Amino acid sequence: MRVVDVGLERGERVIAFVLLMLGVYTTWQSLLMPAGTFSTPGPGFFPRLIGVLLAIASASVLLRSAWRKTAQQVTQIGHRDITAVVITLLVSAALFTPLGAIPTLGLMSGVVVKILRKGPWWSAALFGAAAAGTAWFAFVWLLGVQLPTSKLF
Numbered sequence: 001m002r003v004v005d006v007g008l009e010r011g012e013r014v015i016a017f018v019l020l021m022l023g024v025y026t027t028w029q030s031l032l033m034p035a036g037t038f039s040t041p042g043p044g045f046f047p048r049l050i051g052v053l054l055a056i057a058s059a060s061v062l063l064r065s066a067w068r069k070t071a072q073q074v075t076q077i078g079h080r081d082i083t084a085v086v087i088t089l090l091v092s093a094a095l096f097t098p099l100g101a102i103p104t105l106g107l108m109s110g111v112v113v114k115i116l117r118k119g120p121w122w123s124a125a126l127f128g129a130a131a132a133g134t135a136w137f138a139f140v141w142l143l144g145v146q147l148p149t150s151k152l153f
Contacts, residue, residue: 003079005074007073007074009065009073012061012065013066016058016059016061016062019054019057019058019061020054020055020058020059020062022051023050023051023052023053023054023055023056023057023058024055025051026047026048026050026051026054027047027048027051027052029047029051030044030045030047030048031044032044033047035048081115081116085112085115085116088108088111088112089108092104092105092107092108095107097148097151098150098151099150100147100148100149100150100151101135101139101147101148101149102132102135102136102147103132103150105131105132105135106128106129106132106133107128108128109128109131109132110124110127110128110129110131111124111128113127113128
């Protein structure tokens with residue numbers, strides 16, 4: 001993968017704009033689902049909350065970068081690790097329904113740790129198993145949420 005030098009302000013604005021659009025899209029799509037209440041959140045509650053928070057944070061970064069006057073700084077984009085993590089997230093989204101939520105979250109967590117930490121596979125697998133167990137405990141046991149199960153098994 002080729003690393004490209006980009007002006008820091010331009011790169012910051014592009015990323016903030018992309019995240020702003022993602023926040024707006026997430027909020028818009030969450031409006032199609034019932035929100036529920038704070039005591040019993042529906043399926044649209046957390047996507048709406050995350051979408052609104054992402055849009056607000058991204059808009060503030062855009063405004064700050066538009067008003068800030070600094071010397072031209074250069075940053076690099078196109079890092080291999082970041083690309084690998086984004087691909088892992090996209091593959092995880094595709095595996096969520098056929099593999100099930102808990103195995104997918106564990107697998108994704110383990111692969112991301114392996115990519116970013118550069119440690120041994122057993123350590124990443126252990127982290128993935130712990131992440132899967134934590135996700136099950138938080139969603140299924142504490143919150144009583146029924147997560148997608150595997151279509152393969």
